[in-house]
Amino acid sequence: MPHQGDCFLVPGPVRMNQSCLDALATPVITARGSEFRDVMASLNSGLRYAFNLSPSEKIRKKQSWTGDDGYKIIVVSGSGTAAMEMVLANRFRPNDRVLVPTNGKFGERVAEMGSRFCNVKHLKYDWGRSFDFGEIEEQLARGNWEALAICHNETSSGITQDAEELAEMCHRHNVSFIIDGITSVGGMPVHPEKWGAEAVVVGGQKCTAGPSGIAAIAVNEHFVKRCNAIRNQGDSNPVYYLDIISALKKGDDDQTPWTPAINPAMGWSAALDTLREEGLENRWERCTKLAKGVRNLFTDLGFKLLADEYFRSDTVTAILYPEGIDDTWRTKLKDDYQTQVIGAQDHFKGKMFRVGSMGETTIPEMVEGCKRMISCFNDFGLDLSVESVESYFE
Ligand SMILES: Cc1ncc(COP(=O)(O)O)c(C=O)c1O
Numbered sequence: 236m237p238h239q240g241d242c243f244l245v246p247g248p249v250r251m252n253q254s255c256l257d258a259l260a261t262p263v264i265t266a267r268g269s270e271f272r273d274v275m276a277s278l279n280s281g282l283r284y285a286f287n288l289s290p291s292e293k294i295r296k297k298q299s300w301t302g303d304d305g306y307k308i309i310v311v312s313g314s315g316t317a318a319m320e321m322v323l324a325n326r327f328r329p330n331d332r333v334l335v336p337t338n339g340k341f342g343e344r345v346a347e348m349g350s351r352f353c354n355v356k357h358l359k360y361d362w363g364r365s366f367d368f369g370e371i372e373e374q375l376a377r378g379n380w381e382a383l384a385i386c387h388n389e390t391s392s393g394i395t396q397d398a399e400e401l402a403e404m405c406h407r408h409n410v411s412f413i414i415d416g417i418t419s420v421g422g423m424p425v426h427p428e429k430w431g432a433e434a435v436v437v438g439g440q441k442c443t444a445g446p447s448g449i450a451a452i453a454v455n456e457h458f459v460k461r462c463n464a465i466r467n468q469g470d471s472n473p474v475y476y477l478d479i480i481s482a483l484k485k486g487d488d489d490q491t492p493w494t495p496a497i498n499p500a501m502g503w504s505a506a507l508d509t510l511r512e513e514g515l516e517n518r519w520e521r522c523t524k525l526a527k528g529v530r531n532l533f534t535d536l537g538f539k540l541l542a543d544e545y546f547r548s549d550t551v552t553a554i555l556y557p558e559g560i561d562d563t564w565r566t567k568l569k570d571d572y573q574t575q576v577i578g579a580q581d582h583f584k585g586k587m588f589r590v591g592s593m594g595e596t597t598i599p600e601m602v603e604g605c606k607r608m609i610s611c612f613n614d615f616g617l618d619l620s621v622e623s624v625e626s627y628f629e
Pocket residue numbers: 247314315316317341386388389390391415416417418438
């Protein structure tokens with residue numbers, strides 16, 4: 236059936252479904268009682284599923300946050316950036332050397348944030364260009380690195396890094412692997428255990444279609460060991476609210492150190508139930524289908540995509556505006572066609588738009604949204620026509 240109503244095609248925050256919204260509107264419960272611990276147990280178990288980790292029971296006092304693979308889930312009351320800060324501030328000491336290759340805004344943020352807590356070497360590539368793996372390997376081979384930290388799926392430029400190959404490099408050179416998986420976890424294959432990733436971060440409002448303002452980290456045993464060792468040696472970075480040791484102490488008991496984001500936790504847990512119903516791999520496949528359709532359609536229409544061809548993201552597509560068109564197109568698309576995509580950041584502002592293909596976006600919504608985008612471009616004097624938008628999403 237064709238999609239009716241607004242099209243909301245942004246790369247997060249994404250639309251929340253009714254069960255998530257209903258859960259967000261649950262009458263208040265206490266932060267320390269058994270009801271909230273039940274919520275945490277359910278959330279932890281749902282997050283383990285989204286992170287593609289071994290299963291845990293959704294039951295209080297049954298260690299819902301951990302599983303056979305030894306990874307633990309830490310829920311953070313804050314957006315994805317807070318969770319990433321928690322990882323970097325707790326895991327490293329000021330002198331630890333951390334290599335951060337980047338090709339977009341969010342990778343650059345990892346480098347900038349990291350430089351507050353450790354000794355970052357920033358390998359800065361142009362937005363949308365693939366990393367130079369030879370250069371990274373060469374750097375790592377010189378030794379003396381504590382970690383490689385990356386943004387797995389660069390939402391600003393629509394490129395996904397080959398995390399598996401980077402993981403192998405980290406393994407070869409015995410360095411830790413830290414991942415901002417904020418727009419990859421739940422939307423494309425992420426394998427924390429297979430990749431030996433020490434910490435992977437996700438935000439609620441992206442591929443898992445939960446609320447914004449809540450995030451989570453999956454950490455392995457080595458990560459926990461290092462955080463403890465650094466703290467005991469007394470050369471850790473200053474942290475208080477984002478102290479991971481406090482969070483780890485409370486996790487066993489399905490609790491958080493401070494008053495948690497109670498209702499967002501309930502909403503996220505409901506959204507993760509929906510993810511489980513759909514199936515993680517089915518969601519990955521749907522995101523692929525949506526993104527592939529957008530990529531092929533706009534390429535056939537003569538548009539240029541920012542990201543290098545073989546590394547284009549399945550959860551966000553960055554499309555350059557044709558000559559003479561800017562963000563006034565987006566305003567018209569929103570006002571006249573009730574369709575939202577997102578603009579670009581920094582030096583690409585006004586030069587491109589980005590289409591999200593994450594969360595629970597359906598194929599009919601994307602088809603309808605693309606038809607409206609095409610009509611709106613034609614309002615600006617372009618002469619675009621396509622026989623069947625639907626055929627791109629089959
Ligand atoms: C890849 C990536 N990393 C980090 C962030 C920042 O996350 P938040 O806005 O939840 O703090 C975003 C937000 O869009 C993102 O897409």
